[in-house]
Amino acid sequence: MPDNSNSTPTDTWDVVVIGGAPPGENVAQYATQGSDRTAVIIEKELVGGECSFWACMPSKALLRPISVLDNARNLPGVQSLVGDHSLDNAAVLRRRDEIVHHHDDTSQVDWATGVGIDVVRGHARLAGERTVEVTAADGSVRTIHARLAVVLDTGTTATVPPIPGLREARPWISRDATNMHEIPRRIAIIGGGVVACEAATWLAGMGVQVTIIGSAPKLLARNEEFAGDLVADNFRAKGMTVHLNARVDAVSRPQVNDAGEGLIHGGEVTVTFGDSSVTVDEVLVAAGRTPASRDIGLETIGSVAEAAAAHRGFVTVDKHFGVEGVDGDWLYAIGDLNGKALLTHMGKYQARICGAVIAARAEGRDVQTPWTTDSGDDVVPQVTFTDPEVASVGLTEAAARAAGLTVRGVEYDLSWLAGTSLQRDNYVGRAKIVVDEDTHALLGATFVGPDVSDLLHAATVAIVGKVTLEQLWHAVPSYPTVSEIWLRLLETYFNPPSS
Numbered sequence: 473m474p475d476n477s478n479s480t481p482t483d484t485w486d487v488v489v490i491g492g493a494p495p496g497e498n499v500a501q502y503a504t505q506g507s508d509r510t511a512v513i514i515e516k517e518l519v520g521g522e523c524s525f526w527a528c529m530p531s532k533a534l535l536r537p538i539s540v541l542d543n544a545r546n547l548p549g550v551q552s553l554v555g556d557h558s559l560d561n562a563a564v565l566r567r568r569d570e571i572v573h574h575h576d577d578t579s580q581v582d583w584a585t586g587v588g589i590d591v592v593r594g595h596a597r598l599a600g601e602r603t604v605e606v607t608a609a610d611g612s613v614r615t616i617h618a619r620l621a622v623v624l625d626t627g628t629t630a631t632v633p634p635i636p637g638l639r640e641a642r643p644w645i646s647r648d649a650t651n652m653h654e655i656p657r658r659i660a661i662i663g664g665g666v667v668a669c670e671a672a673t674w675l676a677g678m679g680v681q682v683t684i685i686g687s688a689p690k691l692l693a694r695n696e697e698f699a700g701d702l703v704a705d706n707f708r709a710k711g712m713t714v715h716l717n718a719r720v721d722a723v724s725r726p727q728v729n730d731a732g733e734g735l736i737h738g739g740e741v742t743v744t745f746g747d748s749s750v751t752v753d754e755v756l757v758a759a760g761r762t763p764a765s766r767d768i769g770l771e772t773i774g775s776v777a778e779a780a781a782a783h784r785g786f787v788t789v790d791k792h793f794g795v796e797g798v799d800g801d802w803l804y805a806i807g808d809l810n811g812k813a814l815l816t817h818m819g820k821y822q823a824r825i826c827g828a829v830i831a832a833r834a835e836g837r838d839v840q841t842p843w844t845t846d847s848g849d850d851v852v853p854q855v856t857f858t859d860p861e862v863a864s865v866g867l868t869e870a871a872a873r874a875a876g877l878t879v880r881g882v883e884y885d886l887s888w889l890a891g892t893s894l895q896r897d898n899y900v901g902r903a904k905i906v907v908d909e910d911t912h913a914l915l916g917a918t919f920v921g922p923d924v925s926d927l928l929h930a931a932t933v934a935i936v937g938k939v940t941l942e943q944l945w946h947a948v949p950s951y952p953t954v955s956e957i958w959l960r961l962l963e964t965y966f967n968p969p970s971s
């Protein structure tokens with residue numbers, strides 16, 4: 473890690489942010505921009521956080537060549553150029569390394585200092601109201617004070633479930649998979665969620681023999697059921713082995729040699745589940761995330777630590793991201809740490825609100841504006857960059873029914889569109905909208921197929937804007953784009969349009 477933190481002559485700032493991921497950067501910026509307020513970000517690893525160096529960015533860098541090759545293999549005229557060639561794995565890893573700036577955060581620190589935000593390196597812990605203690609790498613401890621606010625943005629770490637032998641086997645976690653330097657010949661992935669499915673996509677795409685062992689009945693189980701089915705079908709067609717409803721009983725690795733992140737951590741590993749077992753060269757744990765709330769001094773602030781413990785470690789917040797149970801409007805929690813939506817773009821959305829609230833409170837303005845209140849609706853867009861991609865927003869039909877809403881789900885096969893037939897051969901995909909039958913507004917949408925990710929924002933806009941299907945009827949998609957899925961879904965819903 474380069475020592476490029478700026479020298480900070482003061483020990484008091486208006487706003488102190490613990491954790492320098494994009495939400496932390498955004499909250500510092502929004503709380504101070506256009507004012508003479510000061511802010512500092514305290515970061516123990518790299519400014520840019522998990523997303524920039526170990527999560528979103530490297531994973532998407534690894535996935536992109538796989539989707540390009542898959543499209544090329546299914547497009548006559550281009551197909552013959554790529555033939556049966558596999559990926560140039562070394563080049564893929566080199567590009568990934570460039571995208572994560574070889575784990576050098578200089579450009580992110582330069583951005584922060586460029587907009588007037590200071591950066592302090594070290595592990596921060598709350599030490600009472602508006603007070604933070606920072607332990608630097610050399611063990612020295614510095615006390616920092618916040619005039620206005622402390623914002624917690626410490627994120628999450630990979631969960632390693634208490635499976636006998638698993639921890640001792642030194643399994644890969646997501647950081648190893650996204651930053652792999654050695655490519656195992658065979659891998660077992662424990663988990664069937666987003667991390668498991670994206671990692672399976674790039675590992676298989678790079679020639680690894682992949683076995684997925686997930687405890688849920690479907691892959692990507694938080695989505696509409698057809699999403700997990702289409703992904704599992706394609707995984708199996710590509711030669712992966714997918715076990716669902718499977719409980720891992722034990723993991724055994726006689727030779728452990730953890731040589732570092734992204735390197736194979738030892739000899740062969742055997743994973744036992746039910747009556748089955750698989751022996752592989754590496755095991756990747758992708759079984760969810762644990763909030764980084766244990767070692768940040770929450771116990772020094774009233775009953776916040778107890779409240780977090782009651783919520784699996786997540787720090788509960790109000791609609792302005794103030795930590796619940798803390799008087800004086802000075803402590804906030806954004807990003808993964810509050811458990812509302814474990815996604816970078818949602819953490820940044822929370823940061824924009826939280827920063828504006830801190831600014832409004834500092835200036836004695838009303839905090840209740842159109843910009844400063846969490847919508848409270850479940851409008852969380854997410855793209856899972858698997859093969860095929862899964863893009864979803866809002867409620868699934870099952871979730872809407874469970875919430876007591878009267879809904880209708882409408883589905884359509886994406887391969888029936890002129891737009892997808894032009895994109896490539898062998899297009900397999902499906903879309904679904906969930907419609908509130910009382911208001912005719914959209915509550916949820918899911919698109920599964922190659923390159924569907926950019927279809928999602930139209931659905932997000934429609935849901936946030938509470939646009940009715942009758943209004944959407946007049947939003948005409950261009951021919952022959954994949955956006956014509958909207959027309960087909962509306963036709964299926966109205967079938968035929970009523971007068």
Ligand SMILES: Cc1cc2nc3c(=O)[nH]c(=O)nc-3n(C[C@H](O)[C@H](O)[C@H](O)COP(=O)(O)OP(=O)(O)OC[C@H]3O[C@@H](n4cnc5c(N)ncnc54)[C@H](O)[C@@H]3O)c2cc1C
Binds near residue numbers: 492518764809
């Ligand atoms: C493999 C993978 C791929 C993903 N892909 C996507 C994607 O494509 N799109 C998407 O939206 N989301 C994705 N996510 C989720 C996304 O990475 C997280 O939602 C996001 O990183 C959360 O941001 P955050 O600010 O809450 O925390 P983090 O990014 O975890 O950052 C927390 C920061 O706080 C620092 N910190 C922690 N404790 C302290 C302390 N005590 N003192 C000082 N510093 C501290 C950490 O070092 C870290 O830099 C992915 C996650 C994984 C695991």
Ligand SMILES: NC(=O)c1ccc[n+]([C@@H]2O[C@H](COP(=O)([O-])OP(=O)(O)OC[C@H]3O[C@@H](n4cnc5c(N)ncnc54)[C@H](O)[C@@H]3O)[C@@H](O)[C@H]2O)c1
Binds near residue numbers: 688693718759857
């Ligand atoms: N493209 C993206 O937006 C993206 C990509 C990666 C991660 N993320 C975010 O990161 C978060 C974490 O992802 P994740 O995949 O680790 O968690 P997850 O909660 O999405 O999935 C965890 C999966 O592991 C399974 N599981 C749990 N314990 C298990 C066990 N003992 N044996 C077998 N299976 C087990 C669960 O059934 C579940 O399917 C997600 O909430 C997601 O929002 C987002």
